[in-house]
Amino acid sequence: xxxxxxxxxxxxCKSGTSVKIECRSLDFQATTxxxxxxxxxxxxxxxxxxxxxxxxxxxxxxxxxxxxINHASLTLSTLTVTSAHPEDSSFYICSASQGGTEAFFGxxxxxxxx
Amino acid sequence: xxxxxxxxxHVSVSEGTPVLLRCNYSSSYSPSLFWxxxxxxxxxxxxxxxxxxxxxxxxxxxxxxxxxKSETSFHLTKPSAHxxxxxxxxxxxxxxGYNKLIFGAGTRLAVHP
Numbered sequence: 001x002x003x004x005x006x007x008x009x010x011x012x013c014k015s016g017t018s019v020k021i022e023c024r025s026l027d028f029q030a031t032t033x034x035x036x037x038x039x040x041x042x043x044x045x046x047x048x049x050x051x052x053x054x055x056x057x058x059x060x061x062x063x064x065x066x067x068x069i070n071h072a073s074l075t076l077s078t079l080t081v082t083s084a085h086p087e088d089s090s091f092y093i094c095s096a097s098q099g100g101t102e103a104f105f106g107x108x109x110x111x112x113x114x
Numbered sequence: 115x116x117x118x119x120x121x122x123x124h125v126s127v128s129e130g131t132p133v134l135l136r137c138n139y140s141s142s143y144s145p146s147l148f149w150x151x152x153x154x155x156x157x158x159x160x161x162x163x164x165x166x167x168x169x170x171x172x173x174x175x176x177x178x179x180x181x182x183k184s185e186t187s188f189h190l191t192k193p194s195a196h197x198x199x200x201x202x203x204x205x206x207x208x209x210x211g212y213n214k215l216i217f218g219a220g221t222r223l224a225v226h227p
Contacts, residue, residue: 004157034215043220046214046215093158101163101208103215105150105157105158107157
């Protein structure tokens, strides 16, 4: 199956700094990428949908200036958590789709803001 | 309205006994349905998917699910649980014509020796 690589798998940053998470489709071109946030023992919450070359579409309640998403190519999307605070600590997961019915998920990134 | 309901937040079984994880969905359009498994601090792995072909779908690791339109259900089963099956399982719906997945709340499966 298709592979989506997410990096880093874990990151610890200081409060007030910014963190970038990468999501790459390794063996296919992803026309659409999705970013999710998962709180402990909860389901995935869709944050935003990004299509290559256009601005991301954010879900209601997600701050676009806080969570910057860039989908510059068909194989790479990035999520930047700006001016991170402890409440941004969470598990972030990306997925990528070729436009069909199946989405392929990255391994997730555990962000801890101290 | 589109929604997914996983009827059990926790399921506990003994190793070697059958597994049943229940899922009901609501979708106005012909949906695609998926079951994903998530191990701690990992991403999601696709177990199986239904996309309007055979209603009984076989997946990896001995799992299977049956799409029952009349009952709007897509329950996940496995004849014999293994210790390595202990994980979080998500039932997911992709309504026809949409590109956003709708996730159930998840079911945590515990497998005891």
